[in-house]
Amino acid sequence: MEPSAVPRQVHTFREEYRAQAIGPGYRGWAHFAFTSLVCLGGITLALGRVEGVRAWELLGVPCMVVLANGVEFLGHRGPMHHSRRGLRRLFERHTAQHHRFFTHEAMAYESSRDFKMVLFPPVLLLFFLGAIATPLAALCFLLISANAGWLFLATALGYYLAYEWVHFSTHLPRDHWSARLPFVRFLRRHHQVHHDQSRMGRHNFNITFPLGDALCGTWWREKREQRRPAG
Ligand SMILES: [Zn+2]
Ligand SMILES: [Zn+2]
Numbered sequence: 240m241e242p243s244a245v246p247r248q249v250h251t252f253r254e255e256y257r258a259q260a261i262g263p264g265y266r267g268w269a270h271f272a273f274t275s276l277v278c279l280g281g282i283t284l285a286l287g288r289v290e291g292v293r294a295w296e297l298l299g300v301p302c303m304v305v306l307a308n309g310v311e312f313l314g315h316r317g318p319m320h321h322s323r324r325g326l327r328r329l330f331e332r333h334t335a336q337h338h339r340f341f342t343h344e345a346m347a348y349e350s351s352r353d354f355k356m357v358l359f360p361p362v363l364l365l366f367f368l369g370a371i372a373t374p375l376a377a378l379c380f381l382l383i384s385a386n387a388g389w390l391f392l393a394t395a396l397g398y399y400l401a402y403e404w405v406h407f408s409t410h411l412p413r414d415h416w417s418a419r420l421p422f423v424r425f426l427r428r429h430h431q432v433h434h435d436q437s438r439m440g441r442h443n444f445n446i447t448f449p450l451g452d453a454l455c456g457t458w459w460r461e462k463r464e465q466r467r468p469a470g
Contacts, residue, residue, distance in 0.1 A: 312451025
């Protein structure tokens with residue numbers, strides 16, 4: 240699927256991006272650890288506060304996961320692929336940078352310094368935690384129940400981390416052991432199709448699991464494509 244040689248155009252873009260945007264002090268594994276530990280710490284803290292949980296409160300968790308999948312789908316199909324006022328940096332970082340740094344022919348990072356182009360910036364996690372997840376969790380806490388609030392916070396952070404880990408796994412080297420796990424292999428292929436520049440604006444916007452793509456008809460399927468080539 241993925242040739243070992245990185246196409247010249249991608250190689251040139253990578254070299255320029257690394258020189259301009261990845262400072263000498265950047266540590267990819269520290270970035271990965273920060274994202275993972277903040278999310279896992281928040282999840283542990285929130286779940287530790289849940290007491291005497293009732294069935295209907297637990298039922299809220301799968302509902303939130305489905306909702307989060309919709310947000311992931313719409314955010315990716317919308318502002319990450321279409322420049323919108325106030326969200327231009329998101330478009331730049333995703334379409335103009337991530338999609339040129341990684342194409343379907345060159346999906347793997349070359350060193351841990353390339354993690355900067357895979358993971359969301361730490362400041363985005365802090366913004367998500369402080370300006371979105373915590374206020375919404377507080378609303379659930381006040382309007383529904385204390386458990387609903389803590390479960391909301393744990394689920395929101397869990398979904399954020401799942402997105403980061405799955406996306407990270409799709410950009411691991413081809414021979415990484417995790418690529419042999421069926422579910423990871425499926426998601427890698429799903430995301431690889433999205434990295435084909437002729438398809439990125441129309442197909443496979445989900446990263447974690449392709450519910451939004453299935454419901455909105457944007458899931459690219461090889462057989463259908465073979466019957467009717469994309470125009
Ligand atoms: Zn990607
Ligand atoms: Zn994309």
